Structure formats: structure tokens, C-alpha cells
Amino acid sequence: MVVAVAEDSRGESHVRPWVEQAKAEYWCLIDPDHRVASLYGMSNVPRAVWIDEDGRIVRPPETAGSTDHFRNMDPVTLTMTPADQAARDAGKAFYVDAVKQWVTTGRHALDPSAAREKLPRITAEIALAHAHFRLGVWLRQHGAIEEGSRHLAEASRLHPESWNMWRQSADLEAVGRAAGPGFWARVQALGDKPYHQPPDLPGFPTT
Amino acid sequence: MTTILTESDEFTVEATNGLWLAAADSARVTGWTLKPEGMCRDDQCVPLPSTAVRAGRVDVEAFWRRLGNPVLCADDRQTWVVGTGADDRNAGLAGLMAPDFSLRDQSGTPRTLSDLRGKKVLLVTWATW
Numbered sequence: 001m002v003v004a005v006a007e008d009s010r011g012e013s014h015v016r017p018w019v020e021q022a023k024a025e026y027w028c029l030i031d032p033d034h035r036v037a038s039l040y041g042m043s044n045v046p047r048a049v050w051i052d053e054d055g056r057i058v059r060p061p062e063t064a065g066s067t068d069h070f071r072n073m074d075p076v077t078l079t080m081t082p083a084d085q086a087a088r089d090a091g092k093a094f095y096v097d098a099v100k101q102w103v104t105t106g107r108h109a110l111d112p113s114a115a116r117e118k119l120p121r122i123t124a125e126i127a128l129a130h131a132h133f134r135l136g137v138w139l140r141q142h143g144a145i146e147e148g149s150r151h152l153a154e155a156s157r158l159h160p161e162s163w164n165m166w167r168q169s170a171d172l173e174a175v176g177r178a179a180g181p182g183f184w185a186r187v188q189a190l191g192d193k194p195y196h197q198p199p200d201l202p203g204f205p206t207t
Numbered sequence: 208m209t210t211i212l213t214e215s216d217e218f219t220v221e222a223t224n225g226l227w228l229a230a231a232d233s234a235r236v237t238g239w240t241l242k243p244e245g246m247c248r249d250d251q252c253v254p255l256p257s258t259a260v261r262a263g264r265v266d267v268e269a270f271w272r273r274l275g276n277p278v279l280c281a282d283d284r285q286t287w288v289v290g291t292g293a294d295d296r297n298a299g300l301a302g303l304m305a306p307d308f309s310l311r312d313q314s315g316t317p318r319t320l321s322d323l324r325g326k327k328v329l330l331v332t333w334a335t336w
Binding site: 036099 | 212214215217275276277278279280281282286288290291292293296297299300301303304305306308310311312313315318320321323324325326327328329330331332333334335336
């Protein structure tokens with residue numbers, strides 16, 4: 001069973017066209033407060049967690065097959081070379097195949113000690129950031145735009161690795177801003193660091 | 208009336224002087240119950256400083272800070288967030304039981320993760336932004 005969670009503070013009406021287009025038979029849930037990101041320690045999308053029949057995490061949050069090839073995009077046309085596009089598709093296909101192997105054979109599930117090692121570490125700053133994020137979204141929903149934005153900015157300051165917080169805040173300021181010049185500047189500032197850490201699956205195509 | 212936001216809920220309560228709540232309200236919001244030995248949850252009790260309890264009311268802000276959990280409020284002090292602390296979050300994950308949640312789908316139907324026990328679940332996040 002797939003549970004797809006939209007980390008989208010604009011809520012149901014904004015998300016609906018995407019969900020309808022997917023014609024999904026699995027659950028498509030809407031998470032305006034980014035509660036799932038907070039619960040599982042996720043700082044970007046797409047992130048996936050594998051949960052077994054007993055409700056146990058057998059793969060903690062990891063990139064759901066996305067790669068960093070988008071970073072080579074032409075900044076003007078926002079297009080990728082055919083080679084980069086193919087490599088990106090290969091990453092996604094590999095990940096979906098790994099999920100299918102898990103479902104049919106149990107492959108790629110981690111034992112508890114290996115799973116525990118890969119858990120995110122939540123710091124006091126991150127916990128406080130989520131509280132500011134919650135208040136910021138609520139205040140904006142209730143018309144206190146400027147004050148809400150202040151709390152969202154504080155959330156990003158406390159948890160600078162969270163692309164979810166920064167990009168959601170940018171999107172609330174104006175649709176599209178999450179992928180605007182500010183975003184690309186932040187991506188560039190990563191330098192050699194990954195935007196999407198590749199999933200730790202043997203053979204995952206990274207080039 | 209004062210609004211209190213927790214991780215998954217929103218409460219409207221009568222608060223005085225910041226976040227002083229009647230014992231019943233503080234139990235409802237925090238999950239901790241006022242007893243003679245302090246604030247208690249399951250078999251665990253945390254002593255409250257004498258300055259944080261008076262006439263059956265609890266200074267939830269002071270209690271929450273004592274636990275090391277985030278608590279903050281809007282400028283008008285009418286809306287508060289009583290957040291989950293890092294220790295609780297890490298302890299929850301370390302047990303490897305998938306943290307449970309309920310969220311609505313696009314039709315407004317509430318869906319609860321733990322209702323899928325017995326099935327393998329791929330929990331995946333995405334966004335429009």
C-alpha cells in the first residue's frame with residue numbers, strides 16, 4: 001500500500017489537481033502542517049519510509065529515487081540534457097524496482113540495528129523549528145500574514161537544512177517562488193554537498 | 208479563550224495569565240495529569256515547582272519548559288504551540304515503530320496510518336511547490 005502525503009500548507013484545494021491527475025488508488029493525504037516531516041525527521045521531498053506488516057520501520061526516511069541531475073539544468077530554459085534526463089529516470093525506476101522487490105521478496109529491508117543507525121537525529125533546534133513552523137502556518141491561515149512569516153523564517157533559521165520549511169515558506173509568499181532565484185542560490189551554496197542524498201541501495205545509479 | 212496547538216490537535220481553552228490552565232484542561236492538552244506528586248503520565252511523574260501550581264491550575268508553559276519541550280506563543284498571547292521535544296521524538300523513532308498519524312485525503316476522509324497494519328506500507332512525501 002502506498003501512502004502519499006502532500007506536504008502542502010496551501011491545503012486541499014491547491015493539491016487537488018495533482019491528485020486528480022495521478023488517478024491514484026492509494027491514499028493521497030494532505031498535510032498542511034508538515035506533521036509527517038516533523039514525526040519522521042524529514043527535511044525534503046520526496047522522502048520515503050518503508051513500514052512492514054507489524055508497523056515497524058524497515059527503511060528510515062530516504063530519497064525516493066530522486067537524484068541531483070536537476071542541478072545541471074540550463075538556468076534559462078530550465079531543461080536537462082537527454083543524458084541527465086535519462087539518468088534521472090533511471091534513478092526513479094531503480095527505486096520503484098527496489099520497492100517491488102521488498103514487497104515480493106523482502107529484499108532491501110534493513111534489520112533493526114541497521115535501520116536504527118540510519119534514523120535522523122532530531123535536535124532541540126529542529127524540534128523548536130517545527131513549533132515555529134506550526135505557529136507560522138496557523139497564523140497565516142488566520143490572516144496574520146506578517147507575523148506568520150516571521151515564525152516561518154525563524155523555523156528556517158533554526159533548521160537551515162530543511163528544504164521543506166524554506167521552500168514552503170517561499171511558496172506561501174508567492175506560488176513559484178520555491179523554485180525561483182532564491183532556491184537556485186541556495187542549491188548553488190550546497191557546493192559539493194548533495195541536495196538529494198542517494199538512497200543506500202546496492203547498485204543505485206548515481207552518475 | 209485561548210487556542211493551543213499541539214502536534215496534531217487544536218484546543219480552545221480558558222487560560223489565565225499566560226498558559227495557566229485548569230488541571231482538566233492541562234491534562235487534555237498535554238496528556239499529563241496533575242497529582243500530588245507532580246504531573247504524571249503512565250507510570251512516570253515529574254515534580255512541579257511550587258510556583259507552577261495554584262488552586263487546581265497549572266502553569267503549562269513552565270511545566271512544558273521544564274520537560275525541555277518547545278512552547279511559544281503569538282504576539283497577542285492568545286495562540287500557543289505546545290510542541291514535541293527532541294527527546295520524545297528521538298525516543299519514538301528509536302523504537303522503530305512507525306509514528307502514527309491521521310490526515311485527511313482529498314475527499315476529506317480521515318485516514319490513519321496504523322489502520323494499514325498487516326500490509327507493507329510505502330510512506331512517501333511530495334509537494335506541489
